[in-house]
Amino acid sequence: MTATAERPATTIFRRPRSTTGLWSWLTTVDHKRIGILYGYAAFFFFVIGGIEALLLRIQLAQANAEFLTAGAYNALFTMHGTTMVFLFIMPASAAFMNYLLPLLIGARDVAFPRLNALSWWIFLFGGIFLYSTFIFGTSVPPVSPDGITGNLAPGGGPGSFNWLADSPDGGWFCYQPNCGPLYSPGTAMDYWALGIQILGLASLVSAINFIVTVFNMRARGMRLLRMPVFAWMTTVVAFLLLFSLPIIAVALFMVAFDRQFGTVFFAATSGGDPILWQHLFWLFGHPEVYILILPAMGIVSEVLPVFSRKPLFGYSAVVFAGAAIAFLGFGVWAHHMFASGITPVAQAAFALATMTIAIPTGIKIFNWMGTLWGGRLRLSTPMLFAIGFLAMFTIGGLSGVTHAVVPSDWQQTDTYYIVAHFHYVLFGGAVFGLFAGMYYWFPKLTGRLMSDRLGKVHFWLQFIGFNLTFAPMHWLGLQGMVRRTWKYAPETGLEPWNLAVTVGAFIIATSIAVFMFNWYRSKRRGALAGMDPWDARTVEWMTPSPTPEHNFSEPPVVTRLDHFWHLKYDEDEEGRPVRRPEADEMLAHLEDVGRHPTTPIHLPNPSYFPLVMAVGIPLVFYGIIYHTSAWGKALIVVGALIMLAALIGWGMEPLEEPHEAHEPEQEGVEEESGHV
Amino acid sequence: MLRLIRGATVAAMALLLGACQLIGNEDAPLTTFRPAGPNAERIDDLFWLVFWIATAIFVLVMGALVLILFVFRDRKKEDAREPKQLHGSPKLEVLWTVIPALILAVIAVPTVSSVFELTGCEDDSMRVELTGHQWWFEFHYPDQGVDTANVLVIPAGEEVCLEMTSDDVLHNFWVPALHGKRYLVPGQTTLLRLEASQPGEFWGHCAEFCGLSHSLMRTRVQAVSRAEFDEWVAAQLAPANLPADGTPEFDGYQVFLNKGCTQCHTIRFDDEASSNIVLSELFNGPDLTHFASRNVFAGAVLPEGGETHEQALARWLADPPNVKPGSFMPNLALTAQEIEDLIAFLESNT
Amino acid sequence: MSELATAAHLEGETTGVENRKLGMWVFLSSEFLFFGALITNYLLYSNRAGFSGVYPAEIYDIPFTSVSSFVLLMSSLTMVLAHNALSRHDQNGARTWLFATAALGSVFLGGQVFEFTEFVVNYDMRLSSNPAASAFFVLTGFHGTHVAIGVIMLLSLRGMSRRRGGLSDSHGMNLELVGLYWHFVDIIWIVIFTVVYLLSAPPA
Amino acid sequence: MSTTDHPTPAQYWKIAVVLAVLTAVEVALFYINRELELGALNAVLLITLAILKFVIVVGWYMHLRFEKGLLSRFFTAGFALACGCYLVVLATLGVVVIRGG
Numbered sequence A: 001m002t003a004t005a006e007r008p009a010t011t012i013f014r015r016p017r018s019t020t021g022l023w024s025w026l027t028t029v030d031h032k033r034i035g036i037l038y039g040y041a042a043f044f045f046f047v048i049g050g051i052e053a054l055l056l057r058i059q060l061a062q063a064n065a066e067f068l069t070a071g072a073y074n075a076l077f078t079m080h081g082t083t084m085v086f087l088f089i090m091p092a093s094a095a096f097m098n099y100l101l102p103l104l105i106g107a108r109d110v111a112f113p114r115l116n117a118l119s120w121w122i123f124l125f126g127g128i129f130l131y132s133t134f135i136f137g138t139s140v141p142p143v144s145p146d147g148i149t150g151n152l153a154p155g156g157g158p159g160s161f162n163w164l165a166d167s168p169d170g171g172w173f174c175y176q177p178n179c180g181p182l183y184s185p186g187t188a189m190d191y192w193a194l195g196i197q198i199l200g201l202a203s204l205v206s207a208i209n210f211i212v213t214v215f216n217m218r219a220r221g222m223r224l225l226r227m228p229v230f231a232w233m234t235t236v237v238a239f240l241l242l243f244s245l246p247i248i249a250v251a252l253f254m255v256a257f258d259r260q261f262g263t264v265f266f267a268a269t270s271g272g273d274p275i276l277w278q279h280l281f282w283l284f285g286h287p288e289v290y291i292l293i294l295p296a297m298g299i300v301s302e303v304l305p306v307f308s309r310k311p312l313f314g315y316s317a318v319v320f321a322g323a324a325i326a327f328l329g330f331g332v333w334a335h336h337m338f339a340s341g342i343t344p345v346a347q348a349a350f351a352l353a354t355m356t357i358a359i360p361t362g363i364k365i366f367n368w369m370g371t372l373w374g375g376r377l378r379l380s381t382p383m384l385f386a387i388g389f390l391a392m393f394t395i396g397g398l399s400g401v402t403h404a405v406v407p408s409d410w411q412q413t414d415t416y417y418i419v420a421h422f423h424y425v426l427f428g429g430a431v432f433g434l435f436a437g438m439y440y441w442f443p444k445l446t447g448r449l450m451s452d453r454l455g456k457v458h459f460w461l462q463f464i465g466f467n468l469t470f471a472p473m474h475w476l477g478l479q480g481m482v483r484r485t486w487k488y489a490p491e492t493g494l495e496p497w498n499l500a501v502t503v504g505a506f507i508i509a510t511s512i513a514v515f516m517f518n519w520y521r522s523k524r525r526g527a528l529a530g531m532d533p534w535d536a537r538t539v540e541w542m543t544p545s546p547t548p549e550h551n552f553s554e555p556p557v558v559t560r561l562d563h564f565w566h567l568k569y570d571e572d573e574e575g576r577p578v579r580r581p582e583a584d585e586m587l588a589h590l591e592d593v594g595r596h597p598t599t600p601i602h603l604p605n606p607s608y609f610p611l612v613m614a615v616g617i618p619l620v621f622y623g624i625i626y627h628t629s630a631w632g633k634a635l636i637v638v639g640a641l642i643m644l645a646a647l648i649g650w651g652m653e654p655l656e657e658p659h660e661a662h663e664p665e666q667e668g669v670e671e672e673s674g675h676v
Numbered sequence B: 001m002l003r004l005i006r007g008a009t010v011a012a013m014a015l016l017l018g019a020c021q022l023i024g025n026e027d028a029p030l031t032t033f034r035p036a037g038p039n040a041e042r043i044d045d046l047f048w049l050v051f052w053i054a055t056a057i058f059v060l061v062m063g064a065l066v067l068i069l070f071v072f073r074d075r076k077k078e079d080a081r082e083p084k085q086l087h088g089s090p091k092l093e094v095l096w097t098v099i100p101a102l103i104l105a106v107i108a109v110p111t112v113s114s115v116f117e118l119t120g121c122e123d124d125s126m127r128v129e130l131t132g133h134q135w136w137f138e139f140h141y142p143d144q145g146v147d148t149a150n151v152l153v154i155p156a157g158e159e160v161c162l163e164m165t166s167d168d169v170l171h172n173f174w175v176p177a178l179h180g181k182r183y184l185v186p187g188q189t190t191l192l193r194l195e196a197s198q199p200g201e202f203w204g205h206c207a208e209f210c211g212l213s214h215s216l217m218r219t220r221v222q223a224v225s226r227a228e229f230d231e232w233v234a235a236q237l238a239p240a241n242l243p244a245d246g247t248p249e250f251d252g253y254q255v256f257l258n259k260g261c262t263q264c265h266t267i268r269f270d271d272e273a274s275s276n277i278v279l280s281e282l283f284n285g286p287d288l289t290h291f292a293s294r295n296v297f298a299g300a301v302l303p304e305g306g307e308t309h310e311q312a313l314a315r316w317l318a319d320p321p322n323v324k325p326g327s328f329m330p331n332l333a334l335t336a337q338e339i340e341d342l343i344a345f346l347e348s349n350t
Numbered sequence C: 001m002s003e004l005a006t007a008a009h010l011e012g013e014t015t016g017v018e019n020r021k022l023g024m025w026v027f028l029s030s031e032f033l034f035f036g037a038l039i040t041n042y043l044l045y046s047n048r049a050g051f052s053g054v055y056p057a058e059i060y061d062i063p064f065t066s067v068s069s070f071v072l073l074m075s076s077l078t079m080v081l082a083h084n085a086l087s088r089h090d091q092n093g094a095r096t097w098l099f100a101t102a103a104l105g106s107v108f109l110g111g112q113v114f115e116f117t118e119f120v121v122n123y124d125m126r127l128s129s130n131p132a133a134s135a136f137f138v139l140t141g142f143h144g145t146h147v148a149i150g151v152i153m154l155l156s157l158r159g160m161s162r163r164r165g166g167l168s169d170s171h172g173m174n175l176e177l178v179g180l181y182w183h184f185v186d187i188i189w190i191v192i193f194t195v196v197y198l199l200s201a202p203p204a
Numbered sequence D: 001m002s003t004t005d006h007p008t009p010a011q012y013w014k015i016a017v018v019l020a021v022l023t024a025v026e027v028a029l030f031y032i033n034r035e036l037e038l039g040a041l042n043a044v045l046l047i048t049l050a051i052l053k054f055v056i057v058v059g060w061y062m063h064l065r066f067e068k069g070l071l072s073r074f075f076t077a078g079f080a081l082a083c084g085c086y087l088v089v090l091a092t093l094g095v096v097v098i099r100g101g
């Protein structure tokens, strides 16, 4: 089907045309720009989440400290966890997926470019909605079942950050009934529940988009088992999102209904079952942790081969292990509930299921080491981070296995031992992996290289800071430090290590500052990268850097895994690569064609409607929070009308403007693509 | 610069490990490493088994990684040869699937068996009903008829079965020296068995986030000999002493009656005196009949920092939510005199 | 070493299914998890003993619900007939069947409104009565919302077809998509009708 | 756009009749069970009937039978995953009792 088949019946607005400046970013449907937007937003939230963590750490540096009030502390760890998971790692992964997925599979864009823009805007507004709790949210003292009103925390001095206490404070898994209407009255928790709901919507739309992209948009010859591992992991993550988000959506609706409309799903006083929430949350939450780690594993699988100058060892094993992790990930959720009083049969079953995940994960680890084995390891910054990932993730994974040993977990659960585990996998794993990717693909993004020297300073500072922060937490946990604790008594003997942890956190912060400086400077003044700075293997490097708007002038025709590498290298009898004599000429040709396409290329036109549509959603959700008041109802109506208008506009606007090719030379040729 | 940082890393790691070793012997009352009863010991054994297996894997994997980095690092020599392009090895894939599976099987067997061994209670063990409140623990001994709070007294060498529930949100009862954790779920009953081999006092903590003062919801378990336990029960069953007229204790008693304390707290006197107190069903606060017999109170948080029981009580009565943010016991605006009298009265209830 | 780019190498890069249709199927597969959670929720609570107030299973009007289930089921027939008519370029037929589908859907919705009102007014079963009631209303309510969205989509398709004198090929895809969604909502009701209405019983 | 071997309208009507009959049987079973207390048999029968209707609608009305296998794989994946996970949730919450435990 081509867009020429019909003329737009009415054009309410003129189509956006700007290709530079603010408007171009507000209306873009280019997957690369959307990726960049995701990336900066995610990093912004990383800094916010990090600052929250630093505040937590200052409070915990000493026993019985009074730096933060209890209310502020509880709000901060809740927002820290929520931010890092939903507003940092997920969108940062989405940034990579958006930017890279089409490039990796040799496509011009994702299947539904406008839906892609919609996902981004929904995400952004979801994040803003969630954070607006700091301004609009309220916490009021709970009322006991017997009708006695509790007391709020004493205010503390102006330096005690008590104003932060008016925000969600139930932990990132919001256990019921503490998060219910009875024990968390006030609107803060509504912001949390509805904010996560909005963010989930954004991810669900992305997931569908990526799945269709992978199955329908690959370049010729790019069979599934020729896709780069990162594209594979994107696919796997998309399926994880697809199947786990509806679960949390229902769970969050139940919370929201309990809080807003008087249902009693989790109200123990009316017979509701608080454990049901835990099942639903973790049935989502455990797949979620693989949603967080698999993209990083994909990145590492791209980086290690390039810097070892060897193909990925056991490509298909790595791919299938990724899929197996995802599949098994749906069968282990109750390992977060070993202490909840589920039957021993269930505990044993979930323990066994949990342990099996170590097998496919081990397969990945060992294949990565097989990749390194016998290679010519260039320890540039991306490689350092990838190796850091390998080492740190293994530690986190092994402590994960110790949790799977149920009776041990009864001791460990809800202590800093768990906090240590998940920071090793989340920070040591996902964050190290993401940094590897940032250094690796920075040239693709900007055409320049990041400073390797500063990169190494960043790496080593972060590596030290990270271990100093999170290694002692194992110890603290086993010495009895429960998590989510605002204060601990001096007699517990926990103080020295807590101080070390806090120092470590500040070293991490320093390292991040180094990174930010490096990024800023390299963008302006970094060495020019050229098209293929790393002598890479995959087809995204077959386009000039920075990537031109149309990605590929001629989409590659892929003949095998690591297509690009094999265009550059032949193998001798020993199986060692020999650079083809024509390689340099080919690169020059690719660069030239990439910049100056010979055939006209038709790209999806920018559109206002994703942005407009996304504006409506938070309005409706604000309206729901205040639905008892007239203006709350008005907000719902206004939001709905905006969405409806956007929908109509969207429906009437063809994806590609048939008679306004965006460059004069590009008339006539139609690219096949969907209409959404 | 870089070399410096790298050197520092290695040194820091070594220090870290060493320091762990040192502080291992330190006196941490909540540590999981000093099990004091059969349940915790069983867990401890299991932990160490798994710990050493994990450490072995860790050492092997890290050792191999460091070795690889050392051997295969590109030394940027001109004549360096390109590496052989290995694509994988089905044999190795099988190997590193099977070996971890076998290791896990080794871990799985004791895991599963101990789960069954350590869950639930023996039928004939002594029962204690435990109810979690924001932010204190209430203990009721149904067979003995004793009510107390925050300090659980048990006979050493005997199994005690906690039948646990919660009055409000989730809590999680944890005494590391005696057993792992178990949730207290409103509307449901969960079981946890505790046994201390020797007399002693053990610290505990609520481990599930339960609102504003979760970090100040602690507990103690005191294991005593059977004889002492029986004595303790007898003492707890005795009614509180009605103070004689004109003493400071009596003034405190009057304050207690008149300042609304009885809305939430029970003190059991002998029958005649009890009839003086209108016990309101309004709210359930800790039973204060033998308040002074408990070495810690207010969620086992007070006294703290070396203060005496009396000093702590004075601080508590002056402004409970200041000691414990969010506490359901309000600041009753007591005068210094009233507080003094109350202390005299409450401290006499041993 | 390098192989030739033979035709066999280049096969199988896409599914051949139109993007939007693939997207719709992918979306529908995730809806199982959505409704599954709601049904689970109902199953958990529907026969727990000890709630105050009535249980939904005590007051079902099976004959009434059977009729509205039948109505929804038949709307799947009219939906598929609309699709079939369009594929035969029978614009009028398509319009008629679309309208019939929307009408049947509306009847079903009307039935649901009636049922809810009945439960609230006659039996005082409300969202807040007990978890079983909460679960019932939220499950069937979300299903009803899906039906309502379907009806709106059907009507706008029909409206578009009238304004433009017919549905073009690309609208044919729209119709097919709406159809898939519609049938899906119907099969969810098949499950709900059996599991929630016919099989559930109040606690003994 | 659509494949050629779709059912004809006549077939669609026939399928509708089958569906209607199955529904009638379901309702009948409900009343029979009230009188005769069929117990587990009732559940088995009703669920079988529902599955039958489900498969018919998906297979013919949604044309899944006539589509690329990939679509059925996606669809069944969602369905199977939902059934699997939620049954385990119910089992763990003690609603579905699995014998032998």
Ligand code: HEA
Residues within 6 Å of the ligand: A289, A290, A292, A293, A335, A336, A337, A338, A354, A355, A357, A358, A361, A362, A363, A365, A393, A394, A395, A396, A397, A398, A400, A401, A403, A404, A405, A409, A412, A413, A414, A418, A421, A422, A425, A426, A429, A430, B057, B061, B099, B100, B101, B103, B104
């Ligand atoms: C990136 C995220 C991520 C990842 C990848 C993992 C991976 C794993 N996690 Fe983790 N986990 C979290 C994030 C993650 N987790 C979070 C956020 C929480 C806490 C949530 C909260 O309470 O707030 C948590 C909590 C958590 C718990 C609950 C603890 C509790 O609260 O009581 C458990 C229990 O079993 C667990 C287990 C595991 C296991 C077995 C793995 C496995 O996948 C690990 C597998 C990897 C390896 C084992 C290492 C490499 C393998 C080899 C070298 C092969 C050889 C190894 C063996 C033979 C053992 N995790």
Ligand code: HEA
Residues within 6 Å of the ligand: A046, A047, A048, A049, A050, A051, A053, A054, A056, A057, A077, A078, A080, A081, A082, A084, A085, A089, A170, A171, A172, A173, A419, A423, A426, A427, A430, A431, A469, A482, A483, A484, A485, A486, A505, A508, A509, A510, A512, A513
């Ligand atoms: C990906 C996820 C992620 C990441 C990266 C982190 C990063 C960090 N976390 Fe995170 N954490 C979680 C996920 C994560 N955390 C989750 C899910 C929880 C559970 C929450 C709950 O219980 O509900 C948790 C809980 C948690 C706790 C437990 C709180 C409690 O139980 O009471 C602690 C305590 O120390 C902590 C500390 C830290 C620290 C010090 C970092 C540091 O690594 C952060 C370092 C980053 C920065 C410091 C960035 C800032 C940069 C700068 C400031 C540069 C300078 C700026 C300028 C020049 C402008 N975290």
Ligand code: CUA
Residues within 6 Å of the ligand: B132, B135, B170, B171, B172, B206, B207, B208, B209, B210, B211, B214, B215, B217
């Ligand atoms: Cu009670 Cu934490």
Ligand SMILES: [Cu+2]
Residues within 6 Å of the ligand: A285, A286, A289, A332, A333, A335, A336
């Ligand atoms: Cu998990």
